Amino acid sequence: MQLRPILSTLRHHRLTAMLLTLQVALTCAIVCNVAFMIASRIADVSMPTGIAESELSTIQSTGTDLHQNAQALHDTDLAALRAIPGVESVVAVSSALPLNRNDSFGPACPSRQVFEQAMRTSSLFKGGDCPLSSFYDGTPGLLNTLGLQLVAGRDFLPGEYTAENNPHVAIISRALADKLYPGQDALGKVMILGGNALQVSGVVATLARPELHGMGDGYASVIMPQLPDSTSEIYVLRSAPSDREHILKAAEAVLFKVDPTRVIDPDQVQTYSQIRDAYFQRDTTMIGLLIASALGLLFVTALGIAGLANFWVQQRTRSIGIRRAIGATRGDILRYFQTENLLIVTVGIVLGVLLAVLMNLLLMTHYELPRLPLWYLPIGAAVLWALGQLSVLSPALRAAQVPPVVATRSV
Amino acid sequence: MFGYYLNLALHSLKRTPILTGLMVLAIGLGIGASMTMLTVLHVMTDDPMPGRSAQLYTPHLDPLPLDHKRRGDSPDPTDDMTWPDAMALLKAHRAVRQAAMSGGSLLLRPARADLRPFYVAGRYATADFFALFGVPFERGSGWSAADDAASAHVVVLSEILARKLFGTGTAVGQTVHLGEHDFRVIGVTADWAPKPLFYADQTGTQYSDADLFFLPLSVAVDEKFQVNGNQSGWVKGDDNSLTSANMSWLQFWVQLDTPAQVAAYRQYLIDYSAQQKALGRFQRPPTNAKLYNLMGWLAHENLVPNDVDLQLWLALGFLFVCMVNIVALLLAKFLRRGGEISVRRALGARRRDIFVQLGIESALIGVAGGVLGVAIAQLGLWSIRQRPDDYAKLAQMDVSMLLGTLALAVLASVLAGLLPAWRACHVPPALQLKGG
DSSP: OOSHHHHHHHHHTHHHHHHHHHHHHHHHHHHHHHHHHHHHHHHHHTOOOSSOGGGEEEEEEEOOOTTOOHHHHHHHHHHHHHTSTTOOEEEEESSOOTTSSOOOEEEEESSHHHHHHHHHTTOGGGOTTSOEEEEEOOSTTHHHHHTOOEEEEOOOOGGGOBSSSOOOEEEEEHHHHHHHSTTSOOTTOEEEETTEEEEEEEEESOOOOSSOSTGGGTTOEEEOOBOOOSSEEEEEEEOOGGGHHHHHHHHHHHHHHHOTTOBOOGGGEEEHHHHHHHHTHHHHHHHHHHHHHHHHHHHHHHHHHHHHHHHHHHHTHHHHHHHHHTTOOHHHHHHHHHHHHHHHHHHHHHHHHHHHHHHHHHHHHHHOOOOOOTTHHHHHHHHHHHHHHHHHHHHHHHHHTOOGGGGGSOO | OHHHHHHHHHHHHHHSHHHHHHHHHHHHHHHHHHHHHHHHHHHHSSOSSTTTGGGEEEEEOOOOOTTOOOOTTOOOGGGSEEHHHHHHHHHHTOSSEEEEEEEEEEEEEOSSTTSOOEEEEEEEEOTTHHHHHTOOEEEEOOOOHHHHHHTOOEEEEEHHHHHHHHTTSOOTTOEEEETTEEEEEEEEEOSOOOSSOTTSOSSSOTTTOOOOEEEEHHHHHHTTOOOOSOOEEOSTTOOOOTTOTTEEEEEEEEEOOSHHHHHHHHHHHHHHHHHHHHTTSOOSOGGGOEEEEHHHHHHHHTOSOHHHHHHHHHHHHHHHHHHHHHHHHHHHHHHHTHHHHHHHHHTTOOHHHHHHHHHHHHHHHHHHHHHHHHHHHHHHHHHHHTSOOTTGGGOOOOHHHHHHHHHHHHHHHHHHHHHHHHHHTTOOHHHHHHHO
């Protein structure tokens, strides 16, 4: 295959070829960045919470009778909910659950000294040595109902639960344990949380926070043996995934039977899938839009390549005929157009890769996006090469069908 | 001449239907995508009170101690006002109208046996609220300053809530049990909710929220009703009651009709701050006091999510690629017509005539692309409206956006046609005739 005739034709159509190159370059740059955004959003949306989401549903109830005893009400409610057929277990929490945005959090310090040091330098809420962590409470059986995986230590003992604000032990997530006590065994250590000393009695593998303040510290969680002490609470029910809908209906009825004066907001009766969908709703919208625009861009570029190639084939019918007449095979003609496309697209990709990196740097400064991993670039290049070859295939095949006799006709 | 060029253009486009179709499709996709995003941005940054917004201002004071440091990404306490400051500004009565307000959710126990108790979101406000924002009433009216002073238990319901509680019967004069207290209904507002709900505290979903009831702020403070939104205290050990001078939680809006009034009010805020500083309550410079107009306040709050911003840039990038695509295709198309152009030039057509003829051809593609673009944008907006996002329901194209879409399409295609047309009209006549 000789490049010289191709280069000389392209020189003849310099401006058109340059425009096509520019289009390929822009498409390559945008698609690489968009693909990266899609991938990071998908990673966000599918992040694990550490709980058995597919088997959980929640129902929030708010008591309106001010003289009710919270503990007694919870006991009655829990017993009634447990009796619903299909319910495997049920617990009450006061408000916080992974991804439900009811976050209460504060600095967790690894020791009294660190806490006092942070107090002195008033750096307590700056993260640092005392990472900001979310607090979870709940009735006995929380670990089992949520399906949390205990990797060290033990669950709370019945005697450790308290309705006052004074728990003495805590179970923490492994992410927090690694942050507080790097390279050490967290079990038995005493951490300081809001001035209270809590001994670490267990470590769970993963437990996401109600709100993921930036993905990096989305897993710093503390569970305390603290009983919910108001008549506004969330009941968490565990069941087979397919039973969740009808169990939620039954649960609502059961709760109203126990206390008809309570308020249950219909929006707060939901399966865990709904909680997750609501949390990541903006990201899913964005993923859809990003995919649509990336596909649209690739489509338009393919149209451009095909349209122009089509046009060039028509224009050069006579010269193709002459080349066929003087001995070029069909394969030669086919390869001619394919090589021409390869040249244009390659130059476009080289420019596009540079543009992609520049665009990413720009986005990093304006939208706090992370750096584009370099391996996206060869993949983007491969996609555009394939796209170029695919789009040029049909016009090139048509060109290859031009019979040599065309050369003898006048146009 | 225009008719003749139009004819020529139609003829030429018909001769290459595939290429024409490609160009129309490309411009339609580009325009459709960018207009979808522009429309979303347009409705999100639109004026929530057309006709009235120019007179609405919100004053902001800075009562924070000198050593106060904001904690991480927590809200700015000076976005809201303390009770003593709001009461002082109300009493001074330096604006045409002024009102202090805050949001709250209260338990409502319906009298009807078939309705369970439920929580309902509304606004605690002072008397001028309704006149200040021009709230339309279906029945009755708001309350008076005397009611504020007397902490009268009166309430204004939104039409939706009134209908839910009292059906088609008249609500005015009835009693509503709200937050464990009885309130007499004195008015029912027509369906009214500015989008965004600019006077609300910025936490929350401002594009979908609406107030379902309004009651006097003094009652809410007396009965210690629950308050929605930020309550930022800055003195450790303070009682953090609603009337504390060290906690901001109120929103304050005033009406100022003339530039002179605006300037005078700005000066009044500074004087007030200076006076408070002299009294030892404020520590920071009195010039920290600010007066935002409505649109300025929305810009300050920056309600448009980063995502929408990013989507807009993406859509514009997409449009640009589509335009480059069309430039290339038009260039190829026009240059191929060298023969025809040479003949017309040889017969006496000036370069300008060729340029206009080809420009009309590009514009024609733009019009077709614009029509397709409107259809694609409608489809895009429809898909956005299906999303549960806070702003999604607003995504509707108005007439100005519709015309804008068509104009943008024609502009884009004429711009795209400039270079090819310029190149084509420089074809030397003789050479092409010989070659043809």
